[in-house]
Amino acid sequence: MASRSDIPGHGTSGVGVIEIGVGELAIAEAPAVLMTPALGSCVGVTLWDPIKRRGAMAHVMLPTQTGAAPSANLDRFADHAIPSMVDGLVSLGSLRMRLVAKMAGGSAMFRADTVLASVGERNIVVVKEQLELLRIPLIAEDTGGSHARTIELDLETGVLVVRSYVYGIKEL
Amino acid sequence: MRPRDLSEVQIDALKEVGSIGAGHAATALSQLVDKTVHLEMPTFELIPIGEVPHVFGGKEELVGAVYTRLLGDIAGGMLFVAPRATAIALVDMLRSRPVGTTKSFGHEEEATFTHVASVLTSAYLAAIARMADLNLLPSSPAFALDMVGAVLEVVTAEVGMKADTAVLSRSRFCDLEQGVDSYVDAALFFLPDPDSLDVLLGRLGVA
Numbered sequence: 114m115a116s117r118s119d120i121p122g123h124g125t126s127g128v129g130v131i132e133i134g135v136g137e138l139a140i141a142e143a144p145a146v147l148m149t150p151a152l153g154s155c156v157g158v159t160l161w162d163p164i165k166r167r168g169a170m171a172h173v174m175l176p177t178q179t180g181a182a183p184s185a186n187l188d189r190f191a192d193h194a195i196p197s198m199v200d201g202l203v204s205l206g207s208l209r210m211r212l213v214a215k216m217a218g219g220s221a222m223f224r225a226d227t228v229l230a231s232v233g234e235r236n237i238v239v240v241k242e243q244l245e246l247l248r249i250p251l252i253a254e255d256t257g258g259s260h261a262r263t264i265e266l267d268l269e270t271g272v273l274v275v276r277s278y279v280y281g282i283k284e285l
Numbered sequence: 286m287r288p289r290d291l292s293e294v295q296i297d298a299l300k301e302v303g304s305i306g307a308g309h310a311a312t313a314l315s316q317l318v319d320k321t322v323h324l325e326m327p328t329f330e331l332i333p334i335g336e337v338p339h340v341f342g343g344k345e346e347l348v349g350a351v352y353t354r355l356l357g358d359i360a361g362g363m364l365f366v367a368p369r370a371t372a373i374a375l376v377d378m379l380r381s382r383p384v385g386t387t388k389s390f391g392h393e394e395e396a397t398f399t400h401v402a403s404v405l406t407s408a409y410l411a412a413i414a415r416m417a418d419l420n421l422l423p424s425s426p427a428f429a430l431d432m433v434g435a436v437l438e439v440v441t442a443e444v445g446m447k448a449d450t451a452v453l454s455r456s457r458f459c460d461l462e463q464g465v466d467s468y469v470d471a472a473l474f475f476l477p478d479p480d481s482l483d484v485l486l487g488r489l490g491v492a
Contacts, residue, residue, distance in 0.1 A: 134335050135441055151344040151434025154442050174334075174438070174445050181446045186335075189445055222435055223352045225427035232442045261435030263345060278347060278431060 130265070136189030138171035140201045143268040150263045152218035154233035156191070156240050156256070157264045159215045160198050160249065161271045162207040168268045169198035175232070176239035191236060195243040214244050215273045215285050217255040217264050224259050233257070253285035289331065289450055291482075296329060298489045299454065303327040303475060305416050306409035307456030310473055313408035314458055317401060318378035325457040331450045334441045340453065341366055341472060344434030348372070349390070351402030352439055354424035355410070359485055360478035362443065363409065363423065365402035366433065367471035372398050375471070390430055399428045405473055409456075413475075417488040440476055448479045 133139050133149040141147055143166035149157050152172065161168040171194040175181075178190040187193040203209055219237035221230035237256050244251050253273065255262065260279040267274070273285040291299075304327050311324040330340075338344050349372035353363045367375065374384045376397045387394060403426045414421040429436055444451045454475040477485060486492045 135338055135438070136335055136445070151338060151432040151438075153431075153435030153438035155435075155438055174441055182448060186449065189334075220435075222429045222431060223350075223427035223439065224429075225425065226352060226354060226439075228354070229352070229427070229439055229442065259429070261432035263432070 133170055133172050135172050136174045136186055138169060138188050138194050138198055140167070140169040140198065140205070141268060142167045146265055146267050148263070148265040152262045152264065153220060153222040154218075154229065154236065156216055156218040156233075156236045157262070158191070158195060158198070158240055158244075159264070159266045159273055160202060160212045161215070161266065161268070162202060162211050163213070163271055164211055165205075165207050166268055167202060167205060167207055168266055168271070169202055170264075170266055171195065171198055173236060173240060176235045191239040191243055195240065196247065199247055199249070209247070209249070212249050213271070214249045214251045215253045215266075216240055216251065217262050217273065217275045217285070219256045220258045220260055220262070222259060222261065255283060255285060291331070292491075295486055295491050298486065298491045299452075300327070300329040302413055302416065302485070302489070303329050303454035303456065306413045306454075306475060307473065309412035310405040310409040310456065311458055313404050314401070317404060318375065319381075320378075322458050327454060327456040329454045330452075332453055333449060334444055334451050337440050337451050337453070338434035338437045340437065340455070341433050342368070345432045347431065348433045348436060349398050350429050350431075350433075350436040351399050351406075351426045352429070353403070353406045353426045355477075356422040356424055357414075357420040359419060359421060359481040361481055362439065362476045363406045364436075364439065364474040364476060365405060365471065366436065366474070367398075369430070371470050372430075375401055395428055395430070399426050402426055409473060409475065417485060419485070419488055440474070443476070444479060452477055452479065452482065 147170040149172040173191045174189040219233040263276045265274045275283040307327040315322040
């Protein structure tokens with residue numbers, strides 16, 4: 114589990130790009146950049162506090178932990194990763210009402226396979242539900258479709274850069 | 286059966302399954318492209334799901350991939366992955382053209398590539414089915430051309446609810462005529478569902 118304490122540069126002004134793997138999350142402050150590569154059916158969720166220039170990113174793999182086998186890493190589930198990012202940011206001194214969210218991913222990489230196609234859709238739905246429950250506004254998204262995305266969140270500006278082979282570079 | 290509880294004997298049995306399946310797939314590929322295709326010793330790996338996207342080069346590398354769901358006695362899937370250049374070379378070989386003729390990956394190339402993957406998958410499955418006396422059928426194949434990390438997420442999405450470890454049997458094919466640098470660098474992954482491992486091991490007599 115990528116806990117908040119073992120993220121390099123956490124709580125300080127960590128420089129450089131912090132890469133988040135599948136089913137992990139990280140919290141950092143400007144001037145760091147949070148990035149996660151190759152989102153398919155997974156969803157990249159980012160939270161940003163514009164005053165403290167601090168943010169979090171999670172690479173969510175599955176919607177809910179209900180029915181899952183007991184596991185060491187719950188960060189892969191949307192219904193665990195999002196509250197856990199919010200708790201982390203709040204414990205560092207960010208106000209929940211200041212946080213804004215952006216998200217990308219949730220595509221159907223293999224369109225012809227209906228079971229797999231629905232994983233991305235369910236991820237998107239549950240991420241939005243979680244954000245709504247926590248009353249965090251979702252200010253931008255680039256979701257669905259059937260292409261892979263790599264995302265980077267610049268903690269200085271809050272801009273989320275989405276890269277893909279199909280659409281090139283998008284800024285959210 | 287949780288993948289991490291597998292014994293040595295059981296892992297050896299699964300390796301053997303991988304070798305037999307991959308051997309048949311390599312023969313099928315040789316016949317399709319009409320040249321000898323060599324097979325690297327198939328590997329059988331238990332990989333933490335967080336590391337699955339790393340198993341085939343850089344996560345953002347552009348690859349052609351075909352996913353086939355398993356129907357019958359075992360649940361799971363088969364995934365055929367080839368870098369874009371290899372995928373296009375395979376299409377040229379199948380059309381009996383010099384490698385390098387095809388430049389872009391259109392609908393027709395997509396269909397040909399999917400067909401190759403489908404033949405390899407069927408050859409692999411037929412061999413396992415015979416060996417373990419299982420009823421195994423491939424579903425209709427699904428194609429994608431995109432970042433390999435995202436393609437491999439099918440593995441994590443399927444396994445993620447059940448286990449922390451993915452069971453992954455990988456076979457790599459290469460064409461030694463062309464020299465080591467230009468080999469047909471493609472991989473076929475056999476991805477049994479964790480719940481189906483018991484069935485497979487039972488039929489192999491090592492449950």
